[in-house]
Structures are given as structure tokens and as C-alpha cells.
Amino acid sequence: KVVVTRNLIDEAQQLLEADNSLEIVQWKSDQPCDRSWLLENVKGASGILLMLSDKCDDELLQAAGEQLKVVASFSVGTDHVDREALKKRNIRLGYTPTCLTDAVADLSVMLILMAQRRGGEAMGKVAMGEWSSMPWHPLLMVGPQIRGATVGFLGFGRIAQATLKRLIPFGISRALYLTSRAGQPAKDDHYGLLKEPSVPTEPAKSWEELASESDVVIVGCSLSPSTKHLVNADFFAKMKKLAVLVNIARGPVVDTNALVEALEKEEIFGAGLDVIENEPNIPADHPILKQPRCVLLPHIGSATIDTRVDMATESARNLLAGLRGEAMVNEVEL
Numbered sequence: 001k002v003v004v005t006r007n008l009i010d011e012a013q014q015l016l017e018a019d020n021s022l023e024i025v026q027w028k029s030d031q032p033c034d035r036s037w038l039l040e041n042v043k044g045a046s047g048i049l050l051m052l053s054d055k056c057d058d059e060l061l062q063a064a065g066e067q068l069k070v071v072a073s074f075s076v077g078t079d080h081v082d083r084e085a086l087k088k089r090n091i092r093l094g095y096t097p098t099c100l101t102d103a104v105a106d107l108s109v110m111l112i113l114m115a116q117r118r119g120g121e122a123m124g125k126v127a128m129g130e131w132s133s134m135p136w137h138p139l140l141m142v143g144p145q146i147r148g149a150t151v152g153f154l155g156f157g158r159i160a161q162a163t164l165k166r167l168i169p170f171g172i173s174r175a176l177y178l179t180s181r182a183g184q185p186a187k188d189d190h191y192g193l194l195k196e197p198s199v200p201t202e203p204a205k206s207w208e209e210l211a212s213e214s215d216v217v218i219v220g221c222s223l224s225p226s227t228k229h230l231v232n233a234d235f236f237a238k239m240k241k242l243a244v245l246v247n248i249a250r251g252p253v254v255d256t257n258a259l260v261e262a263l264e265k266e267e268i269f270g271a272g273l274d275v276i277e278n279e280p281n282i283p284a285d286h287p288i289l290k291q292p293r294c295v296l297l298p299h300i301g302s303a304t305i306d307t308r309v310d311m312a313t314e315s316a317r318n319l320l321a322g323l324r325g326e327a328m329v330n331e332v333e334l
């Protein structure tokens with residue numbers, strides 16, 4: 001028995017259904033899977049295919065029972081999964097860390113440009129019918145430019161490095177990055193950018209250095225107790241007034257109240273967010289939505305057709321491999 005917490009793309013569904021030995025119990029709605037449905041239906045399952053909104057914790061594993069062998073997550077991030085609880089029970093964890101890199105890196109670039117060039121604010125004016133009455137002056141609706149920028153990366157994994165690769169042709173002058181080993185070179189050089197850097201690319205010694213020297217700050221790290229609210233009021237206070245913040249990782253890395261305040265006090269120029277704390281529950285009167293210099297997207301980083309097909313089929317393959325005791329396409333080392 002396997003439990004699948006979403007409707008899947010046909011290709012992935014067919015992969016699972018091709019295995020006649022499987023009983024597939026599936027949440028057949030595009031709404032997030034109901035927790036009580038999951039706890040009830042997971043009983044006796046050998047595998048679970050789940051998403052970010054499905055917390056994979058001790059309670060779920062206990063509800064499943066001892067025969068559970070594999071959890072396959074439709075994501076690169078695994079902060080919704082209690083890895084220790086899996087490890088303790090010898091349960092394997094599959095994920096999709098590579099197939100979404102390009103899609104998310106593309107979106108990072110889009111958010112940088114939207115934030116610098118005031119894309120959200122400009123679209124808002126046109127949508128409100130204000131274009132014809134907009135005053136014109138060489139310095140109205142202007143923003144900072146990406147050419148010459150120092151770009152600071154919080155987290156320097158695949159997505160951050162793929163974003164840097166895209167930014168080099170824009171003429172940025174320098175990249176700084178911070179990983180958990182501050183001041184130390186990144187562990188992996190996914191695109192050969194570190195071996196032969198086209199722009200100076202250095203580890204920052206501290207978050208203070210990264211905040212104060214960057215014209216663009218990109219949040220690309222995973223969420224953990226040590227990265228929660230890493231970007232907070234102190235961080236914004238150190239940032240340049242013309243700098244923009246982009247978050248394509250996880251909402252809670254940025255303290256939303258502090259971001260609202262930084263935008264109101266004009267401590268930074270703007271922000272481009274694909275994620276935010278407490279998503280997707282963002283009411284229409286949320287203060288972040290009142291900030292003209294903040295573009296907020298509903299977590300669509302991986303939302304290209306190719307990427308979502310790949311994520312779905314890879315998750316299905318990981319699930320099947322876990323059940324059969326074979327090598328997964330990508331497995332988390334627990």
C-alpha cells in the first residue's frame with residue numbers, strides 16, 4: 001500500500017499504476033491533503049508520496065506503522081520532514097533536488113529585476129488606470145540597476161549557483177556568499193563558477209558583511225532552527241538603502257514584520273518574494289500587501305511544465321525504488 005497526498009501528472013500516475021502489486025490510496029483533490037484523512041489512511045502503508053504542506057513527523061510515522069519503508073517528497077526542501085524520526089525507523093527519504101534548479105534560478109532573476117525596476121508597483125498603476133495621469137520626470141519610477149551590483153547569497157547550493165551563473169552576463173561585479181561555514185569556501189562547485197570565477201566570488205565572513213556590502217541579497221538556504229529569521233531587523237539595518245532582497249527559499253528565513261518595517265522606513269529599496277511566513281494563508285489586509293515595493297508571488301518557483309513533470313515522475317520513481325530496495329534517483333542521506 002502506498003499513500004499519495006496529491007493528484008499527480010499522468011506520467012507519474014502511470015508509473016505507479018504500472019506496478020500491479022501496489023494498492024494506491026490517493027487524496028483526489030487539488031486542495032492540500034487533509035491531515036486527519038492522511039493519519040487515517042496511512043495505516044499499513046509501505047510508502048508515502050507527499051508534499052511540503054504535509055508534515056512528515058513522528059505522529060504520521062507512528063500512524064503508518066512498522067512496515068513503512070519509504071517517504072518520497074515532491075520537493076527539494078525537506079524542512080517538513082523530521083529526518084531524525086525517519087532515521088530512527090530506518091525509513092528512506094527521496095526528494096527532487098536537481099530537476100527544479102533552472103526553474104527556480106530563472107524566477108530569482110525575475111524577482112531581482114521586478115524588485116529593482118519596481119515591476120509590481122508599475123503594473124499596479126497601469127491596472128488602476130493611472131498611466132495617463134502619471135507624472136513624468138527622468139527620476140520618477142526609477143530603480144537601481146543590476147550592472148555593477150554586488151550580489152550576496154544566503155546559502156550557496158545549486159539554485160544559488162545557477163542564479164549566479166545567470167547574473168554574470170548582466171554585468172554584476174562581485175558575488176558574496178554565506179553558508180553554514182561562514183568565511184569558508186562552498187563545499188560544492190556545481191557549475192565550475194568557483195574554480196574559474198568570471199566575477200570575484202568569495203565567502204562572506206559574517207552575515208553583517210554580506211548584508212552591508214550587497215546590492216542584491218538572495219535567500220537560497222534551507223530552513224532550519226539556525227536560519228529562521230536570519231534576515232531580521234538587525235540584518236535590514238545593515239543593508240544598503242538601494243539594496244533589494246529576494247527570497248526563493250522558505251518564508252520563515254525572513255522576519256516578515258521586520259521586512260515590512262524596513263520597506264516602510266526605506267531601509268531597503270524593495271523585495272521580491274516567492275515565499276513568505278505562514279503561506280499560503282496571507283489575508284488581503286496583510287501589511288506586506290500594502291508595500292508597493294514588494295512583489296509577492298504564491299510559491300511558483302518550480303512551476304514550469306517541464307520541471308513539474310520531472311518532479312512528479314522523479315518522486316514516483318523514488319517511491320518505487322524505495323519499495324523495491326533499489327537506488328533512488330535522489331535520496332537524502334539521513
Ligand code: 8YV
Nearest residue numbers: 051052074075076077299302
Ligand atoms: C515546492 C519547493 O515543492 O521543492 C521545493 O522545496 O519549495 C517547491 O518546488 C512546489 O511548489 C510544490 O509544493
